[in-house]
Amino acid sequence: MVRLLKLITKSSYICSIRTMSTELGPVASSITKKLKSSLATKHLDVINESYMHSVPKDSETHFKVVVVSDKFEGLPLIKRHRLVNDLLKEELQTGVHALSIVAKTPQQWDESDKVIENSPNCRGGFGK
Amino acid sequence: MMNTVLRRSVLSIYNTSKKLTFRSFADSATKENIDKLVKNNKVVVFMKGVPDAPRCGFSNAVVQIMRMHAVPYDSHDVLADENLRQGIKDYSSWPTIPQVFINGEFVGGCDIMLQMHQSGELVEELKKVGIKSALLTASEQKQNETK
Numbered sequence: 001m002v003r004l005l006k007l008i009t010k011s012s013y014i015c016s017i018r019t020m021s022t023e024l025g026p027v028a029s030s031i032t033k034k035l036k037s038s039l040a041t042k043h044l045d046v047i048n049e050s051y052m053h054s055v056p057k058d059s060e061t062h063f064k065v066v067v068v069s070d071k072f073e074g075l076p077l078i079k080r081h082r083l084v085n086d087l088l089k090e091e092l093q094t095g096v097h098a099l100s101i102v103a104k105t106p107q108q109w110d111e112s113d114k115v116i117e118n119s120p121n122c123r124g125g126f127g128k
Numbered sequence: 129m130m131n132t133v134l135r136r137s138v139l140s141i142y143n144t145s146k147k148l149t150f151r152s153f154a155d156s157a158t159k160e161n162i163d164k165l166v167k168n169n170k171v172v173v174f175m176k177g178v179p180d181a182p183r184c185g186f187s188n189a190v191v192q193i194m195r196m197h198a199v200p201y202d203s204h205d206v207l208a209d210e211n212l213r214q215g216i217k218d219y220s221s222w223p224t225i226p227q228v229f230i231n232g233e234f235v236g237g238c239d240i241m242l243q244m245h246q247s248g249e250l251v252e253e254l255k256k257v258g259i260k261s262a263l264l265t266a267s268e269q270k271q272n273e274t275k
Contacts, residue, residue: 077236077240077243077244078234078235078236078240081236081237081239081240082221082222085222085223085224089223092223092224093223097224098186098224099223099224100186100238102239119185119186120185120186120188120189120238121185122184123176123177123182123183123184123185123187123188
């Protein structure tokens with residue numbers, strides 16, 4: 001029970017950080033721009049998760065994107081992810097080390113609970 | 129041919145440390161070598177760290193999924209081999225680690241494995257290559273008990 005409480009406080013803590021950082025960094029805004037224009041996204045979250053990792057403050061190295069687009073219709077998951085990876089090729093080659101992707105069609109998004117889980121905690125592999 | 133001879137002699141020199149032998153080859157990440165790696169077992173995982181001590185949360189998530197399904201698999205630590213770290217990304221045209229291969233085919237990274245695990249697709253994919261997921265065994269046992 002205590003553990004559950006801890007978990008709740010932990011996740012709300014993270015959420016509050018998320019909502020606090022409304023200012024997008026240059027990489028985040030470039031990711032946003034590219035996904036928006038190429039995929040005509042119906043919903044888009046670009047979440048900078050770098051603070052969860054052992055990187056300097058305000059880094060833009062670890063991202064999670066939640067992309068809802070009609071263009072995913074009929075595509076298996078792996079192709080949706082490849083589509084997003086390809087669009088963000090430049091970012092991935094120049095400093096973005098982790099990109100977690102949630103790719104849904106508008107219908108799947110409406111049917112989902114719209115709760116995006118946090119990415120797993122860092123285990124120190126990065127930062128060498 | 130030359131390669132085999134060379135490898136044999138190196139192997140005999142370093143036969144006490146397999147890892148060293150492997151890493152002494154600068155070409156550990158050629159397409160041919162990765163081909164061999166991904167086909168060496170039904171399930172092959174390229175990750176950061178080793179299953180007992182993953183060094184990245186995403187790699188750890190994949191390890192946990194494999195553990196839940198009790199899948200036997202080969203794992204390769206890309207942090208121990210810079211060539212492999214880049215090589216595997218080029219090989220599968222996938223920019224991030226971890227990467228999971230089933231039957232020599234690239235299946236996905238952490239996100240895809242998680243979703244396949246949640247949707248039950250992973251159990252099916254494993255079945256196709258002759259691996260029975262421990263989760264499936266467990267649910268069958270439960271059914272039998274209730275009968």
